[in-house]
Amino acid sequence: MTIGAKPAPAPAESGRSKTLYANSAKIHPRKVTGTFRNIKWWATGLLLAFWHLAPFIRWDRGPGAPDQAILIDMAGRRAYFLFIEIWPQEVYYLTGLLMIAAVGLFLMSALAGRLWCGFACWQTVYTDLFVAVERWIIGDRNARIAFDRNPWTAGKTLKKGAVLLAWAVIAASCGIWFSLYFGDAFTLLPQIITGRADPGNYIAIAIVGGGCFLLAGFAREQVCIYMCPYSRFQSAMFDEHSLIITYEAWRGEPRAPARQDQNFDNRGHCVDCLACIQCCPTGIDIREGNQLACIGCGLCIDACNTVMDKFGLPRGLISYDSVTNIAARKVGGKTGFRLIRPRTMVYGSVLLIICAAMLWSLARRTGTDVNILHERSPLYVQLSSGDIRNGYTYKVLNMVRRKRTFTLSVAGVEGAQLEILGNGDQAERSDIEVAPDSVGTFRVYVNAPENSVTGKASAITFLLKDRDDGKEFRSASMFAGPER
Numbered sequence: 001m002t003i004g005a006k007p008a009p010a011p012a013e014s015g016r017s018k019t020l021y022a023n024s025a026k027i028h029p030r031k032v033t034g035t036f037r038n039i040k041w042w043a044t045g046l047l048l049a050f051w052h053l054a055p056f057i058r059w060d061r062g063p064g065a066p067d068q069a070i071l072i073d074m075a076g077r078r079a080y081f082l083f084i085e086i087w088p089q090e091v092y093y094l095t096g097l098l099m100i101a102a103v104g105l106f107l108m109s110a111l112a113g114r115l116w117c118g119f120a121c122w123q124t125v126y127t128d129l130f131v132a133v134e135r136w137i138i139g140d141r142n143a144r145i146a147f148d149r150n151p152w153t154a155g156k157t158l159k160k161g162a163v164l165l166a167w168a169v170i171a172a173s174c175g176i177w178f179s180l181y182f183g184d185a186f187t188l189l190p191q192i193i194t195g196r197a198d199p200g201n202y203i204a205i206a207i208v209g210g211g212c213f214l215l216a217g218f219a220r221e222q223v224c225i226y227m228c229p230y231s232r233f234q235s236a237m238f239d240e241h242s243l244i245i246t247y248e249a250w251r252g253e254p255r256a257p258a259r260q261d262q263n264f265d266n267r268g269h270c271v272d273c274l275a276c277i278q279c280c281p282t283g284i285d286i287r288e289g290n291q292l293a294c295i296g297c298g299l300c301i302d303a304c305n306t307v308m309d310k311f312g313l314p315r316g317l318i319s320y321d322s323v324t325n326i327a328a329r330k331v332g333g334k335t336g337f338r339l340i341r342p343r344t345m346v347y348g349s350v351l352l353i354i355c356a357a358m359l360w361s362l363a364r365r366t367g368t369d370v371n372i373l374h375e376r377s378p379l380y381v382q383l384s385s386g387d388i389r390n391g392y393t394y395k396v397l398n399m400v401r402r403k404r405t406f407t408l409s410v411a412g413v414e415g416a417q418l419e420i421l422g423n424g425d426q427a428e429r430s431d432i433e434v435a436p437d438s439v440g441t442f443r444v445y446v447n448a449p450e451n452s453v454t455g456k457a458s459a460i461t462f463l464l465k466d467r468d469d470g471k472e473f474r475s476a477s478m479f480a481g482p483e484r
Contacts, residue, residue, distance in 0.1 A: 034302025055185035109237035114296035175209025276300035453481035
């Protein structure tokens with residue numbers, strides 16, 4: 001049940017059971033000012049600036065290569081991230097990035113709770129922007145509540161239309177800029193605006209922009225509460241030293257309304273003004289303890305501190321602190337942030353190992369990859385001379401932007417001779433050329449004397465040597481023959 005929702009009325013007919021569910025009440029966050037609100041605006045501005053500027057950043061990769069710094073080239077089957085060029089065969093780098101993101105989120109949560117959700121999640125960023133537009137056109141919380149309750153008039157229709165139009169423009173911008181990461185931004189943007197882009201671009205814009213419009217405009221907190229899986233297992237990431245949004249119940253209770261000249265000697269500091277609930281994007285009451293719907297944005301802290309200032313009370317009744325510090329502060333003990341602890345050491349170590357493995361792999365990239373596929377039907381052919389022939393499809397991936405020449409030979413089968421289709425007669429070794437930034441595919445036959453074939457399947461090794469730098473690449477396969 002969503003906190004703040006009105007329970008459904010009991011059915012009038014006798015004999016019918018009461019419903020166990022309540023309709024979700026629409027949440028109208030109240031405007032607040034303060035440290036955390038300022039941080040959220042800065043985070044929103046920086047993230048949106050990066051999102052809209054990054055496709056236009058250039059990176060020189062040499063002649064014939066795209067110069068967009070961040071580009072996912074679907075047609076060319078490449079992904080470019082500054083100086084890194086990822087091929088489809090290197091999808092394990094994407095796996096590594098996803099692992100870094102996951103473990104990094106775990107470490108961030110152990111240290112500072114749902115910092116990502118409150119300040120950097122795209123759902124949070126665009127929801128903040130949509131709410132700001134709604135507040136600018138209609139008004140703050142009370143005005144928006146009254147607006148929803150009022151009957152439809154020409155003025156209400158005009159304002160609602162203005163809100164929806166502004167949302168649609170922002171959502172369309174989100175979808176358009178998403179598509180710019182999949183093509184040259186300077187070329188693609190004018191094509192999209194003038195209607196000359198490929199239909200696939202408009203489909204992507206409709207999906208991403210439509211999702212932004214629905215999720216940030218209408219679903220909002222429902223995404224955080226029900227759709228986001230992180231809210232379900234976030235508590236497993238926390239411990240007593242994690243920084244989370246906390247309410248000092250020992251100081252705030254018993255709560256009750258108060259006047260500004262109230263004496264607070266024999267009562268709690270919480271004046272039950274509900275400001276913390278009214279400003280919460282998910283509509284929770286943080287005074288009830290940590291909840292899965294809390295996204296850790298800290299707006300309730302700003303709201304509460306403003307109220308404490310009005311009553312001349314110390315700030316921090318709601319604070320961004322750890323459970324350990326709250327308990328220590330209650331008895332006047334020592335407080336502090338404990339960075340090094342088993343949970344953070346495990347997450348940090350795993351993160352360092354993954355990052356080190358990624359860097360080691362990138363540093364050892366040779367710009368060459370080899371793939372061998374043995375012919376399945378037939379597995380082998382016996383020639384009129386008695387020799388055994390096996391066929392292979394041999395692919396050389398040249399990730400360097402220059403033509404390269406390699407020498408190919410085989411080992412493991414005595415007397416084996418190579419024959420590359422279109423490359424002359426059979427020999428112990430043969431030269432092959434691969435065009436720059438491309439895959440060279442070769443039809444290779446290996447012939448071996450019958451007496452050198454030891455059984456139904458023998459091991460054979462293909463040796464590929466770069467003529468320029470002498471680097472050698474070994475690839476193992478099988479050599480089939482008659483069963484003995």
